């Protein structure tokens with residue numbers, strides 16, 4: 359139960375309202391370091407809204423998103439940062455970020471939270487390899503000193519460029535796409551494009567990887583490959599994963615921890631065995647006894 363003993367992300371009383379729509383209401387949960395945490399729930403439950411708050415696409419209406427990048431954050435430390443106007447502080451345990459105070463590019467670059475989207479967002483005209491090099495743009499820009507050093511191909515830039523190619527090659531090998539490195543990304547089958555997106559996110563060396571419905575539209579073989587990849591990301595790289603997913607076989611197979619939302623509120627939270635048998639979850643997915651509409655229809 360690392361989500362209790364070593365939380366990486368602590369979502370504290372998060373609410374997000376759009377006018378009169380309460381997409382997320384007073385949501386609290388933690389995501390454990392090196393855990394795969396799944397956020398599930400019927401359509402319209404508020405899952406993507408939570409992702410958008412964590413990754414800085416939305417500014418929450420209220421609530422705190424404390425991210426302890428390296429180690430266990432002391433509650434007193436988080437409280438002290440919250441009282442101050444700061445977004446980030448370096449504590450004895452490591453860097454602590456308050457994500458709700460940060461713009462999306464800082465969340466990606468400084469806190470090192472990466473994400474993928476429900477719809478594929480690759481550069482389809484670029485090659486498979488180029489997609490992974492572009493993901494490392496920030497590292498390469500820093501190596502160029504934000505000047506024409508890169509264009510001149512001076513040694514520090516060349517070294518970083520070679521490292522970027524090495525990282526990209528490594529991930530292409532991991533997802534079995536090295537033979538297609540020089541093909542346009544748009545020519546890949548759908549399942550390969552999905553895995554390439556995840557590899558692209560991994561090239562930024564994230565501490566937390568947020569995946570929005572990675573198994574959507576995959577056939578059983580592709581789902582099995584995805585499952586293997588996500589377990590390798592957790593087990594071999596120590597990267598924590600936060601996952602929105604409707605495919606329950608994927609969720610139940612790989613999740614260390616599951617948080618269930620319905621109509622913007624948390625209805626269950628625990629290990630997969632607990633959540634699978636929770637009457638609240640069964641009612642949300644199948645409809646409350648005596649109510650012949652499903653939660654999806656009600657949403």
Ligand SMILES: Nc1ncnc2c1ncn2[C@@H]1O[C@H](COP(=O)(O)OP(=O)(O)OP(=O)(O)O)[C@@H](O)[C@H]1O
Nearest residue numbers: 376379380381399400401402403404405406407408
């Ligand atoms: N930008 C927005 N403006 C207005 N309402 C929004 C906005 N984003 C989300 N909502 C509303 O918030 C609620 C939750 O939507 P959200 O997309 O977070 O649900 P979800 O659980 O991700 O659904 P799905 O599984 O269908 O993707 C819905 O009622 C949705 O219409």
